[in-house]
Amino acid sequence: MARLTLSALAWAVGGRIxxxxxxxxxxxxxxGLALLPxxxxxxxxxTATLATGRQMTRRDRTRLVEAWLRNTFWSFSLAGWSDEEILQTVDVAATDIAKLRDSLAGPGLVLALPHMGSWDFAGAWCARIGIKVVSVAERLPDGLYERFRAARDGMGMEIHPVDGPDLMRSLADAVRAGKIVCLLSDRDLSSRGxxxxxxxxxTVKVPAGPALLARRTGADLRVATTRFEGGRLSISVTDAIAPGDPTSMMQEAVGHFAEAVAASPSNWLMLRKLFL
Incomplete structure (x- = not known):
């Protein structure tokens, strides 16, 4: 009951900030938080030290905590943001927007994303420029999943539970309907990665889902990364990954993740050990 109360309080307060x-x-x-153990x-x-090959500094830790907190505050409050505020907070190149629209006008699009910046905000931005977004989330306890899904519905995003029946078929239907399926893909939540x-x-284990979905539907598989730059969010989209077997496709995706993390490790909200 205490956890449920705290969760409800966090959503109630966070949504009003x-x-x-x-x-x-x-x-x-x-x-101050960056100094605590x-x-x-x-x-x-x-994880970031291994991923980048350099020791993280106190400044890196401070930036990580700031990005972590900013992402949390934004995620709680996004449903209350105006369309104008969302659009004015994003920096994205016209060429990257064209990549999204080209794939949607052609074979369809699956986006693989790392846990960087604010992936929720990227989805809300897509919805504001007329692109429908579908994604997957864990079934969090204490009613958090239901609150999360309702909030994303309010932002124009459709969320499926990761353990939902016929998930792959539902996602394939979404691709064929001209929606972007966005999947966090820098760590595996199952034993089948x-x-x-x-x-x-x-070595890391990553989900096969993005590659399998792209192969099943014939859609393009691209990587999108987001990062905070001051009080704004920058979004980048790669070229389409070459079709192949799922392992080779996800290997290329991870290569793009690694480049983004090396450029901005403090935006990588991988708050757990990752490497095998």
Whole structure:
């Protein structure tokens, strides 16, 4: 009951925090929190050091905590943002928007994303430019999944539970209906993941779903990454990944993840140990 109350309180309070206040809290709290021996921050530091080949610094930790807090505040409050505010907060190249629209006008599109920046915000932005987004989420306890799904529905995103019946068929139907299926893909939540190499770091297990869905539907598979730059969100989209077997396709996706993480490790909200 206590956990349920705290969860409900977090959603109730977080949803009422305006963007500017949330950003100010993230900036103000991050330096102090980065000094604490927080297990998620320690896990990120271990993982990011292996992924990038360099030791994370105190400045990196502070930026990580700030991005973590900002993503949390934004996720709680996004359903209350105006269309104009969402559109004005995103930086994305016209060529990257064209990549999305070209795939949607042709074979369809599956996007593989790492846990970077604010992937929720990227979905809300897509909805505001007329692109329908479908994604998958874990069944969180204490009613959190239901709150999460309802909030994303309010942003124009359709969410399926990861353990839902006939999930792959539902996602394939969404691709064929001209929707983008966005799947977080830098860690595996099952025991059926694919072992691939993170360039220069080691072996990771990632879900096969994005590659399998692209192969099943004939859709393009691309990687999208997001990162905070000050109080704004930058979105990047890659060229389509060459069709092949699922392992080779996900290996190429992980290569794109690695490039994005190396460029901005503090935006990678991988708050756990990742490498095998």
């Amino acid at each position: 305006p963007r500017r206040l949330g950003d100010a809290l993230a900036r103000g709290l991050a330096p 927080l297990a998620p921050v320690r896990a990120w530091e271990h 694919l072992a691939v190499q993170w360039p220069g770091a080691g």
